[in-house]
Amino acid sequence: MKIGELARRSGLTAYTIRYYEQIGLLPAPDKGTSGQRDYDASILVWIEFLGRLKATGMPIREMLRYAALRQTGPVTDAARRVLLEKHRDKVRGHIADLQANLLVLDAKIAGYADAEERTETNGQHQREPLRARHARTR
Amino acid sequence: MKIGELARRSGLTAYTIRYYEQIGLLPAPDKGTSGQRDYDASILVWIEFLGRLKATGMPIREMLRYAALRQTGPVTDAARRVLLEKHRDKVRGHIADLQANLLVLDAKIAGYADAEERTETNGQHQREPLRARHARTR
DNA sequence: CCTTGACTTAGAGCGCGCTCGAACACCTAG
DNA sequence: CTAGGTGTTCGAGCGCGCTCTAAGTCAAGG
Incomplete structure (x- = not known):
C-alpha cells in the first residue's frame, strides 16, 4: 500500500503520515527501489489506536513513550x-x-x-x- | 482591584487578563490617572463563566461572539x-x-x-x- | 514516447492560545 | 528620598500539531 492509499484508508493526510514517521510515531516502512513507502495493512490497526489516544487528549509526547515501549517488545x-x-x-x-x-x-x-x-x-x-x-x- | 489581585483571584495570569482585554473577551476597566486598571469584583463571575466555556472546549472566537452579544444587551x-x-x-x-x-x-x-x-x-x-x-x- | 499524477525530501508557515521581554511609570513602606 | 514591587505598552516568541511549498523523481495509461 502506498502512502496515498494509506491516507485514504486511515483518515490521515499523507503529510501527517510522513510527519508521524519522522517523529517516530509510525514505523518507517520498506521503500522499494523507487524510494516510495510501501505499507502493510497492519499499520491501520496501530493508526486507529493512536487515533483513540489522540481523541482522548493524549499529547504526542506520551504516545511516543508508548510507541517506544511497544517497539522494545513484550517486556514492556x-x-x-x-x-x-x-x-x-x-x-x-x-x-x-x-x-x-x-x-x-x-x-x-x-x-x-x-x-x-x-x-x-x-x-x-x-x-x-x-x-x-x-x-x-x- | 488591580490586575495583580484579579490575577490571583481569577486564576488567570496578568498577561492573560491583558490579552483577553485586547481581543475583547474582557471589558476594558476604568484606568485612573496612573493608567492602572481598576477592576470591579463582578468581573470574576464573567471570568469564571469564560473558564467553563473554555473547559468545555469552546474556541476563543466563539466566546467572542457570545461576549459581543452580551455587550449588546438583553435583545440578544x-x-x-x-x-x-x-x-x-x-x-x-x-x-x-x-x-x-x-x-x-x-x-x-x-x-x-x-x-x-x-x-x-x-x-x-x-x-x-x-x-x-x-x-x-x- | 509523453503526459499526468502520485510520490520524494527539507524546511518554512500556520492557527491557536497564550507567555514573555524590554523599557519605562507609578505607589508605598521604611 | 529612595528602593522595590507592581503596573504600563508593544511586539516578539513559544509549544503544539500539523500543513504546505518547492523542486525534483518516478510509474502507469493512452
Whole structure:
C-alpha cells in the first residue's frame, strides 16, 4: 500500500503520515527501489489506536513513550499498562469535569429560556398577572 | 482591584487578563490617572463563566461572539441561548466520544492485565520468575 | 514516447492560545 | 528620598500539531 492509499484508508493526510514517521510515531516502512513507502495493512490497526489516544487528549509526547515501549517488545507490557491506566484516569477525570460544566451550562440555558418565556407571556397577556402563570407553566 | 489581585483571584495570569482585554473577551476597566486598571469584583463571575466555556472546549472566537452579544444587551438573549445550546450539544457529543474510547482503553488495559496474570501464574512455579524470564525473553 | 499524477525530501508557515521581554511609570513602606 | 514591587505598552516568541511549498523523481495509461 502506498502512502496515498494509506491516507485514504486511515483518515490521515499523507503529510501527517510522513510527519508521524519522522517523529517516530509510525514505523518507517520498506521503500522499494523507487524510494516510495510501501505499507502493510497492519499499520491501520496501530493508526486507529493512536487515533483513540489522540481523541482522548493524549499529547504526542506520551504516545511516543508508548510507541517506544511497544517497539522494545513484550517486556514492556507492564509499563504500557501503567501508562494506559494513568491516561484512562485522566480521561475519566476530564469526563467528570465536562459533566459538571454541562450542568452549569444547562442551568444557564434554562435561565435564558425562562426569560424568553416571561417576555412572550408579557407580550401576549399584558394584563394578566405573571407570577401565577409562570409558576404553573414551569 | 488591580490586575495583580484579579490575577490571583481569577486564576488567570496578568498577561492573560491583558490579552483577553485586547481581543475583547474582557471589558476594558476604568484606568485612573496612573493608567492602572481598576477592576470591579463582578468581573470574576464573567471570568469564571469564560473558564467553563473554555473547559468545555469552546474556541476563543466563539466566546467572542457570545461576549459581543452580551455587550449588546438583553435583545440578544435568544441568540445567546442558541449559541449555548449548540455548544452544549457539542459537549455532549464529545463526552459520548470520550466514553466510547474509554471502553476501548479499558479493554486494552484488561488485555495487558490478563497477560501479566498469566505471566505471574507461570512464575509461581519457578524459583526466580522475573529475572529468569527476563534473561530468556531478551 | 509523453503526459499526468502520485510520490520524494527539507524546511518554512500556520492557527491557536497564550507567555514573555524590554523599557519605562507609578505607589508605598521604611 | 529612595528602593522595590507592581503596573504600563508593544511586539516578539513559544509549544503544539500539523500543513504546505518547492523542486525534483518516478510509474502507469493512452
